[in-house]
Amino acid sequence: MHSIPKHLPTAKVAATSRSRSAQEDPWWVRWTLISLSVLVLIVLVILPVANVFYHAFSNGFGAYWKNLTGDPATLHAIQLTLFVVPIAVFANVIFGVAAAWAITRFRFPGRTILTTIIDLPFAISPVVAGLMFVLLFGARGYFGPWLQQHDIKILNAWPAIVLATTFVTLPFVARELIPVMEAIGSEEEIAAISLGANGWQTFWRVTIPNIKWGLLYGVILCNARAMGEFGAVYVVCGRIIGKTETMPIRVNTLFEGGTAASYASSFAVASLLTMLALVTLFIKIALEHKTQADLKEAAEIQQTE
Amino acid sequence: MSIIVKNLSKQFGNFKALDNVSLEVPSGSLLALLGPSGSGKTTLLRIIAGLENADSGQVQYENEDVTQQSPKDREVGFVFQHYALFRHMTVFENVAFGMRVRHRPKSEINERVHELLHLVRLEGLHQRYPSQLSGGQRQRVALARALAVKPRMLLLDEPFGALDAKVRQELRQWLRQLHDEIHLTTVFVTHDQEEAFEVADRVVVMNKGHIEQSGTPQEVFDHPATPFVMDFLGNVNVFHGRVENGMAMMGALNIAYPDYPHAESRNATAYVRPHELDIEHAPFGTSSLEARVMQVNPAGSVAKVRVFSEEFGLALNVDLNLERYAELQLKPGDLVYVAARRVRVFMPPAADYAI
Numbered sequence: 001m002h003s004i005p006k007h008l009p010t011a012k013v014a015a016t017s018r019s020r021s022a023q024e025d026p027w028w029v030r031w032t033l034i035s036l037s038v039l040v041l042i043v044l045v046i047l048p049v050a051n052v053f054y055h056a057f058s059n060g061f062g063a064y065w066k067n068l069t070g071d072p073a074t075l076h077a078i079q080l081t082l083f084v085v086p087i088a089v090f091a092n093v094i095f096g097v098a099a100a101w102a103i104t105r106f107r108f109p110g111r112t113i114l115t116t117i118i119d120l121p122f123a124i125s126p127v128v129a130g131l132m133f134v135l136l137f138g139a140r141g142y143f144g145p146w147l148q149q150h151d152i153k154i155l156n157a158w159p160a161i162v163l164a165t166t167f168v169t170l171p172f173v174a175r176e177l178i179p180v181m182e183a184i185g186s187e188e189e190i191a192a193i194s195l196g197a198n199g200w201q202t203f204w205r206v207t208i209p210n211i212k213w214g215l216l217y218g219v220i221l222c223n224a225r226a227m228g229e230f231g232a233v234y235v236v237c238g239r240i241i242g243k244t245e246t247m248p249i250r251v252n253t254l255f256e257g258g259t260a261a262s263y264a265s266s267f268a269v270a271s272l273l274t275m276l277a278l279v280t281l282f283i284k285i286a287l288e289h290k291t292q293a294d295l296k297e298a299a300e301i302q303q304t305e
Numbered sequence: 306m307s308i309i310v311k312n313l314s315k316q317f318g319n320f321k322a323l324d325n326v327s328l329e330v331p332s333g334s335l336l337a338l339l340g341p342s343g344s345g346k347t348t349l350l351r352i353i354a355g356l357e358n359a360d361s362g363q364v365q366y367e368n369e370d371v372t373q374q375s376p377k378d379r380e381v382g383f384v385f386q387h388y389a390l391f392r393h394m395t396v397f398e399n400v401a402f403g404m405r406v407r408h409r410p411k412s413e414i415n416e417r418v419h420e421l422l423h424l425v426r427l428e429g430l431h432q433r434y435p436s437q438l439s440g441g442q443r444q445r446v447a448l449a450r451a452l453a454v455k456p457r458m459l460l461l462d463e464p465f466g467a468l469d470a471k472v473r474q475e476l477r478q479w480l481r482q483l484h485d486e487i488h489l490t491t492v493f494v495t496h497d498q499e500e501a502f503e504v505a506d507r508v509v510v511m512n513k514g515h516i517e518q519s520g521t522p523q524e525v526f527d528h529p530a531t532p533f534v535m536d537f538l539g540n541v542n543v544f545h546g547r548v549e550n551g552m553a554m555m556g557a558l559n560i561a562y563p564d565y566p567h568a569e570s571r572n573a574t575a576y577v578r579p580h581e582l583d584i585e586h587a588p589f590g591t592s593s594l595e596a597r598v599m600q601v602n603p604a605g606s607v608a609k610v611r612v613f614s615e616e617f618g619l620a621l622n623v624d625l626n627l628e629r630y631a632e633l634q635l636k637p638g639d640l641v642y643v644a645a646r647r648v649r650v651f652m653p654p655a656a657d658y659a660i
Contacts, residue, residue, distance in 0.1 A: 190356060191389035194376050195403035196454060205406070209393040297392065297436060 049274060056271035059264065067261075067268035073242040074269060077250035084158060084246065085226045088165040092222050093215070096173025101207075103174075104181040105189075115178070121170045129167050130235025133160055156238030161246060164232035169222045176218030177211055180291060183298040184210050213290035220287065224280040228273060247273055306367050306457045306490050307332040308353060313362035315348055322348040323359070324514040330507075332367075335484045335491045337501035340511035341537065346494045347462055349511070353492065354460050355379045366457060382451030382489075386463040388443045390435040396422070396446050397431035403454035421449040424483070441472040452487075461493035465500065477504050498538050502526065510534050532651045535576045542582065542621045544575040544648075553650045556617045559592040560648050573652045579624040581647045584610065584633060586640075593642040596621065601635050603627065610635060612643060 024030065057064050069075060102108075103115055121129065135141050137154040147154060154160050188210065192202040208215075230248040237244040245253060247269055254266035308330040315323040323345045330336050338346040351357040353364055355376035363372050371379055391399050398405075400421055404414045422428050425445040435443055444464060451459060464480070465473040481504050484491055495501050501508050502522040509519040510533075518530040529535040536543075544555035549570040553562035560575070585593070596612040599620070603609075608630035610623045621643060625633070635641070 187385060187387060187389040188391055191383070191385060191391070191450075192402065192406075194354060194356060194381065194383040195406065195450065196377050196380070197402070197406040198377065201406045205402070206391055209391075 052267055052270050052274050055264070055267035063264070064268050064271075067265040068272065071265060073245065074250055074254070074265060076242050077245045077247050077269070078272075080158065080161070080245065081227055081247040084161050084165055085223060087162050088169060088226045089219060089223050091162075091166045092169055092173045093219060095170065096177055096218060097215070099174040100177035100181050103178055105186055118171050118174050121168055126164075126168050126229065126231030127235055130164050130232035133163055133167075133232075133236050155236055156240065156244060158244070160236035161233050161244065164236045165226045165229050168229050168232050169225045172222035172225060173215065173218035176214050176221070176291075180211050180214035180294065181207075183295050185298070210294070213287055213294055217284065217287040217291055220280055220283050224277060227276055308458060308490060308492065309363075309365040310349070310353065311363040311365070313349065313352060313359045313364070315345075315352065315357070315359050321514045323352070326362070326514070326516055328509060328516065328519070330490060330492055332490055333488045334506045335481070335504065336493075336507045336509060337505035338492060338494045338509050338511060339496070339498060339501040339537075340517075341496055343513075344511040345514040346496075346511045350460050350462055350492060350494050354381045354383050356383070380454065380457045382454065382456030382459045384444070384447045384451050384459070384461040384464050386466050388435070388447045388467075390443055390446055390450070392435050394434075395431060396427065396433050396435070396438070399435070399446055400431075400449045400453050402450060407454070417453060418449075421453055424452070425449045439472075440468045441476060444468065444476065448483075452489075456489070458490040458492070461491070463494055463496070465497075466495075473500075480504060510537065512537070529576075529649065532574060532576065535649060535651070540579050540622055541576045542579065544577070544619070546573060546575065547571060548573040548650060548652065553648065555648075556614075556619075557592055557594045558645060558648075560645065560650075562650050564650070565652070571652055573650050575648045575650045577645045577648050579609070579622040580607065581645060582621065582623040583644050583646060584612070584623055584625065584635070585642050585644070586633070588642045589644060593644040594621075596641055596643050598635050598637050598639040598641055600637060601630075603630055612641060614643075 056067075067074075068078075099114070099118060103111060134155065136143055137147060137160065138144050139148070144155075154163070188206050189202050192206045193199075197205065228248055229246075230252070233246055234249060234252075237246065237249060239245060239249060239253065241253065251266050251269045251273070254262045254269065257263070257266070308328075310326060310328040313323050313326045314321075326345070326349060328349075338349060340346045348357060352359045355364075355371070355374060359372070363370060365371065366379070376383075391402065394402070397418055400418045401414050404417065418431070419428070422431055425448055427442060427445055427449070430438070430442065435446065438446065444467075448461075448464075465476050468476065477500055480493075493504070505522060507519065508522050508525050510517045510525060512533050518525055518534050520528075525534065526538055529538060535541055544558065546553060546555035546558075547570050548554070548562055548565045550568055551561065551563050551566045553560045553565075553573060553575055555575045558575075565571070565573075588595075594614050595616060596614040598610060599613050600611040601608060606627075607624040608627055610625060610630075611620060612623060613620050623643065
């Protein structure tokens with residue numbers, strides 16, 4: 001699952017041992033809450049994740065490798081995901097930087113509405129998002145007949161998968177950058193312009209270095225979400241085996257295959273996606289540290305003013 | 306290079322930041338724009354630099370109209386109030402930035418940066434990042450960065466505003482020295498009258514989007530043109546009274562005021578600086594005001610005495626030099642007499658006084 005990133009500096013609760021009795025709840029409240037959280041984490045998160053790996057590797061690494069690479073349809077699904085996701089992430093970076101720039105650097109009518117619209121894909125169910133594209137590009141959709149006449153295939157092909165994935169992941173980069181750019185402010189950019197830099201030089205030499213960690217963080221989250229997207233892609237991709245299946249769709253197809261072999265393959269692909277999630281998690285922790293340092297520095301500079 | 310500003314106006318929403326302002330900054334001078342916050346001084350500076358566009362009016366550098374030019378083409382050195390150093394660049398790269406974006410050769414950049422770091426006395430710190438510098442050092446990097454591109458003029462926005470008192474004092478003197486060495490036309494914005502008077506050749510006092518007065522520090526301080534200037538340039542005691550027949554009558558204080566010889570009486574306000582008041586134990590001169598000492602504070606270069614006149618319900622601040630203070634031996638509760646050596650009388654416009 002994805003989470004809405006929140007890494008703005010939060011107030012730390014000072015835990016001093018002397019004032020423990022005054023400030024903390026009784027021991028049984030603490031222990032009940034802690035046990036409950038740990039229990040929920042084990043049952044809902046750790047056990048299922050471990051189970052995926054258990055099933056994936058239950059017949060040994062050789063079988064696991066064969067499950068992943070032996071089936072051309074599975075291989076194609078991995079390739080398709082690796083093809084679609086970079087395009088979606090790239091589109092998101094362009095949109096995210098442009099939107100964050102517009103929102104934090106200009107005051108224009110509709111600014112607040114734009115900020116809200118950016119979050120819309122988070123609120124809309126991915127299935128509905130997929131349906132929107134069917135309504136637009138499907139045979140009976142608005143552009144369907146025109147597309148058919150000109151022999152352009154969007155639905156049930158990779159362009160639809162890219163569109164659906166981009167839509168669902170749209171908020172990630174922009175939402176990461178807005179607080180960072182807000183905190184850093186535009187003074188350095190104005191200084192660059194007063195020193196004779198043009199807009200492009202200012203962007204590459206001043207803005208990008210200042211926001212790079214926040215941007216990378218957004219890209220990582222966006223990437224993870226894009227790889228795992230199921231609902232929207234399921235609706236638009238047509239699920240043609242070996243042609244328009246992405247990794248999550250392939251997991252589903254294999255799982256529904258019913259045989260022991262397809263079941264094992266399903267877990268193999270799922271484990272791959274899970275590993276990606278874990279890697280993302282570690283990079284996320286590392287980057288969170290960096291962006292927090294950036295925000296802290298920005299706050300410090302503002303304080304000395 | 307002289308700067309000529311003609312009839313500038315700028316409005317932010319309903320707020321008039323600048324209202325038909327005209328100004329000339331002579332070539333090679335060091336001019337201070339002085340005023341309270343919201344007086345339009347920073348807006349004026351930013352319009353001169355091209356960082357803000359005026360709604361109407363014109364900016365000229367010498368004979369060249371630059372009103373429509375971008376800040377990039379104006380070749381102005383601008384120093385920001387909060388330094389605005391590039392946080393991810395070293396001191397060297399900060400100073401080099403203007404030359405890098407102009408694609409100057411490396412050897413030239415290297416030479417010029419070291420020359421400038423020498424000028425601002427920051428040699429050896431070129432590898433540091435802004436976060437590793439003190440406030441005063443950051444401000445000097447900002448100055449070096451602005452000077453690196455050989456600007457036609459130097460504009461500074463509250464350059465010492467964020468520094469503590471001692472560093473501020475040092476940097477002021479240093480800026481004055483620097484200006485005497487390089488003779489670059491310089492305009493700086495400040496709300497601190499002491500700073501303006503200490504550093505600048507010319508002072509322009511601004512209030513509510515217009516210029517109240519401009520002149521040398523001496524002219525402005527000795528002959529304030531308006532009550533606002535009088536009030537803004539340090540502490541004043543304010544007396545309300547009348548003028549008639551060449552006299553200003555402020556309660557028990559009667560002062561000759563030859564500027565108004567008419568018989569018709571008019572309301573007027575008199576301003577007296579604390580150091581222009583004198584104290585005696587007995588009534589003296591033609592007019593002195595009876596008052597009681599409330600507080601004495603001899604710590605500092607002058608003794609600050611606060612007295613209260615019960616007759617007029619008026620508290621006055623008096624600055625006495627320390628010798629005079631020692632002579633008088635004032636204690637809180639003493640009954641004293643206060644007289645003014647010098648007053649400035651301002652009459653409200655004729656329309657206002659008819660009640």
